[in-house]
Amino acid sequence: MIGPPGSGKSMMAKRLPSILPPLSLSESLETTQIHSVAGKLNQDCSLIAQRPFRSPHHTISQVALVGGGQNPQPGEVSLAHNGVLFCDELPEFSRSVLEVLRQPLEDRQINISRAKYSVTYPCSFMFVASMNPCPCGYYNHPQKACVCTPGQIHRYLHKISGPLLDRIDLQIEITPLSFEELSRTAPGENSATIRERVMRARQIQEQRYAGCQGVHCNAQMNSRMLRQYAALDEQSTEMLRSAMTRLQLSARAYDRILKVARTIADLEGCENVLTHHLAEAIGYRNLDRDDWAERG
Amino acid sequence: MLVKVFGASVQGLSALPVTVEVNASRGIKFFLVGLPDNAVKESHERIVAAIENSGYRFPTKQIVVNMAPADLRKEGAGYDLPLAIGILAADEKVSLDKLERTMMIGELSLDGTLQPVKGALPVAIKAREMGFENLIVPEQNVREAAVVNQLKVFGANHMNQVVRFLNGEDVLQITDVDTRAEFYAQQSNFDFDFADV
Known part of the structure; x- marks a missing residue:
């Protein structure tokens, strides 16, 4: 999420766990085990019932983020297992810290090796980050x-490396609200309604992948x-081709755009991925365009 | 006399059983072998103080403690409780009835109270897998360990309670958490809502 200060980026991120599908018992057990090993469990709680939300401060070190130390302890990425890892003010994180995120984001587990032994901690988390578009914040x-x-501005945006950006599926620009919109009293959609929609989409996916082992979403x-379930018609293929060449997207981005398009279609309850689903998915790759800073 | 007490070591996300063997014979020395790290080596002083301050006497014998498997590095203070109980059992102050069916972890303070340890849940899972009947953990860890069913999980505040429990003089409260009910009750309990955005 990219936007000026005070536009509600952190506010939305904090509410994200409330719309994610609820933890299953086995997922909760995994997450609770990690918290138990790290000694971070609350005394009066037994199983962690809600998806964890971790928001480390940007001064965090590499070891604290991915885990390690003399007796390897789980890091923030593992504590966020089955939940959300939120990096507020992404460009303020040190570069080396952000780069270590690349591999766990892809593998969903982290292997910490020491001379005597190695341990593996799972870290299947949703990565959410927020940033300002420039140092002053009002670009x-x-x-x-x-x-x-x-x-x-260019330097600021380039603190986020290409490989990391490539792994972020949804890149959205957030614009501040005007006074009229803010003072309007009508409440927005509440989390329960959104969650229901998410769960419905998940259910469709569960059914679709019923025959495939280890695949749930x-x-x-x-x-x-991907070729089987997110097949495109001719018009969509043409659109994706032009988007790929214009935005110079990677093969990974190609796969991910298709997955996002498939998810948008599921949310709408459509069986096939249609052109407007694909267009929306491509639209979420805002920052991949090289000229983001120059566009104005 | 030779006794065996069971503790556990946490490696990554899983736990490994550690057998604490204590032998008491004639002499007055104390040996701790089996690759203990500094926190475990220091436990000798803690255990002596805890035993004396709980109203027992540290045996005036030669005590040899072996922690098996010997090639596994033992870290942390979670072995205090099995070590102390093992030493008392070798001195015939603790009955052996329940010992072999019980796994225990816990750090001791000098006055004999138990301190919480890390990784109680993996230990509980391992204890059930190994077929242990009882698991004794510090009171503060009892709720996380009690998630595991088909295992009697006891929480104790003080070493004395554990000794009396093993001797059958006293009963410890079994902690039984209805995890499922609690889990589903808390599941949609959020502090924030998208309606506020």
Whole structure:
């Protein structure tokens, strides 16, 4: 999520666990074990019932993030297992710390090796990050003027490396609300309703992958299944081809766009992936465009 | 006299059983073998103080303690309780009836109270897998260990309670948590809601 200060990025991230499908007992047991080993369990709680939400401060070290130490302890990525890892102010994290995230994001587990032994901690988490578009924070703001030079903006955005950005499926720009919109009293959609929609989509996926071992949701599809379940019609293929060349997307991004499109279709209850699903999925790769900073 | 007490060591996300063997014979020395790290070596002083302050006497014998498997590095203070109980049992102050069906973990303070340890849940899972009947953990860890069913999980505050329990003089409360009911009750209990955004 990219947007000016005070536009609600952190607010939305904090509410994310409330719309995710509830933990199953076995998932909860895994997460509780990690917290038990780390000694981070509350005294009066037995099983962790809600998906964990971890938001480490940006001064965090590599070891604290992925785990390690003399007697290897689970890090923040493992504590966020089956939940959300939220990195607020992503460019403020040190570069080396962000790069260590690459492998756990892909493998969903982390292997910590020491001379005498090695341990493996699972870390299947949803990575959510928020950042400002530039050092002053107001680039692209509808009212406020940005005081940063193009060079500064460029440097700021390039603190997030390409490989990491490539792994982020949904990149969205958040614009601040005007006074009229803020003062409107009508409450938005509540979490329970959204969660129900998410769970319905999950159910469709469960049914679809009933015959495939170890696959429960779209994110876990391999490329062969992708061709089978997220097949595109001719028009969509053409659109994806032009998007790929224009945005110079990687093969991984290609797979991920298809998965996102499949998920959008599931949310709508559509059996096939249609052009507008695909268009929406491509639209979520905002930052992949090289000219984000120059576009204005 | 030779006795065996069972503890556990946590490696990554799983636990491994550790057998604490204590032999008491003539002499006045104390040996601790089986690859203990510093926290475990230091446990000697803690255990002596805890035993004396709980109203027992540290045996005036030659005590040899072996922690098996010997090639596994023993870390942390979770072995205090099995070591102390083993030493008392070797001195015939603790009956052996329940010992072989019981796994225990816990750190001791100098006055004999038990301190919480890390990784009680993996230990409980291992204890059930190995077919142990009882698991004794510090009171603070009891709820996380009680998640495991088909295992009697006891929480204790003080070493004395454990000794009396093993001798059959006193009963410890079995902690039984209805995890499922609790789990589902808390599942949709959120502090934040998207309606506020």
